[in-house]
Amino acid sequence: DYHDTMVLRLRGNTQTDVIYCGQDWLPSWASAGWLVPLEEYFPEVAKYKDRTANYALSDMTYQDELYGLSYYADIISFIYNKEILDEHGIPVPETWDDVLNASLKLKEAGMEKPIVYEYNQELPNFYDAFVAQVYGRGGEMFDENLEPLFNDPQSEAFKQLQWLQDVFSKHQIVQPETHESKIIPAMNTGKHAFTIVFNYVLAAMNNAAEQPLAGQFDLALMPGAAHSTLGFAKFYAMTAQAAADDARREAAWKFIEYMGGGDYQIAKRWAVEKGLGFAQLPLFDDPDVQAAWSSWID
Numbered sequence: 001d002y003h004d005t006m007v008l009r010l011r012g013n014t015q016t017d018v019i020y021c022g023q024d025w026l027p028s029w030a031s032a033g034w035l036v037p038l039e040e041y042f043p044e045v046a047k048y049k050d051r052t053a054n055y056a057l058s059d060m061t062y063q064d065e066l067y068g069l070s071y072y073a074d075i076i077s078f079i080y081n082k083e084i085l086d087e088h089g090i091p092v093p094e095t096w097d098d099v100l101n102a103s104l105k106l107k108e109a110g111m112e113k114p115i116v117y118e119y120n121q122e123l124p125n126f127y128d129a130f131v132a133q134v135y136g137r138g139g140e141m142f143d144e145n146l147e148p149l150f151n152d153p154q155s156e157a158f159k160q161l162q163w164l165q166d167v168f169s170k171h172q173i174v175q176p177e178t179h180e181s182k183i184i185p186a187m188n189t190g191k192h193a194f195t196i197v198f199n200y201v202l203a204a205m206n207n208a209a210e211q212p213l214a215g216q217f218d219l220a221l222m223p224g225a226a227h228s229t230l231g232f233a234k235f236y237a238m239t240a241q242a243a244a245d246d247a248r249r250e251a252a253w254k255f256i257e258y259m260g261g262g263d264y265q266i267a268k269r270w271a272v273e274k275g276l277g278f279a280q281l282p283l284f285d286d287p288d289v290q291a292a293w294s295s296w297i298d
Helices: 002-011 026-031 043-051 054-059 082-087 096-108 124-137 156-170 180-187 200-205 246-260 265-274 281-285 287-293
Strands: 018-022 068-081 115-118 174-177 194-198 217-220 231-238
Touching: 018 026, 018 246, 054 068, 054 231, 068 082, 068 124, 068 200, 068 246, 068 265, 096 124, 096 156, 096 194, 115 124, 115 180, 124 156, 124 194, 156 174, 174 180, 180 194, 180 200, 194 200, 200 217, 200 265, 231 246, 246 265, 265 281, 265 287, 281 287
Parallel strands: 115 174, 115 194
Antiparallel strands: 018 231, 068 194, 068 217, 068 231
16 A cells, blocks of 8 residues: 555645655656655765666666665566476576476476466566566567557567466466465475566575575576566655755755665665665675675575
């Protein structure tokens, strides 16, 4: 209910200074005038642009103006159980046909549901995961005129939607779950070989202190001709209400920079402790991050 709650607050002028935002909401909230670009009031925010991954910078930008600094950013990933694949002589899938064929081989060998998949229309990652798969194929959701492509049977988006329907209904090789927190223990039963989730879920799957099959899970490029995927950023943004008041404006900026800028301590802590992704490029060279991530990914 977050989106609807925030719209009611902002439309009703309930005092709101800083809000959690993302690519899902920025265009509509910024165009409504509820949020303000940071550069308009704090031009020093521009120094963070070249330190930020392009996909995240895009998510925080509307009409060429930057509205936030990300405290968290990630990609949608194709994750598999490498021991199961090795045991059955199955190479890491390169295409969605490979995923299907591998799953059918595993089913024939006795694995009832080789794929575990998050089905929940109320979660943004349900849609994001589909877009990531389309990007993996090299497809797009819309053309240059923003006309939909996903209802064209020749489009990669339509083909991937058909693929999802086939593996669920025709081949019946998918175990549906409603949340990523259920994907983690499901993969750790050894009853499933493949899933598509946020990258940080891999860190949880490979947590040796909590999961019985930790160390068996690995990351592959998204299947398809392009091997592309979807990246996204979450950030805090300043409201027009806060910008109109000197004290609130300064406090809001201090909070936003603390969460997503400065020496990146918030993003670093999340990355080290929980494996959360980040868009701050300097953190990829941080020895503490490298040491922590080496425990769950190559």
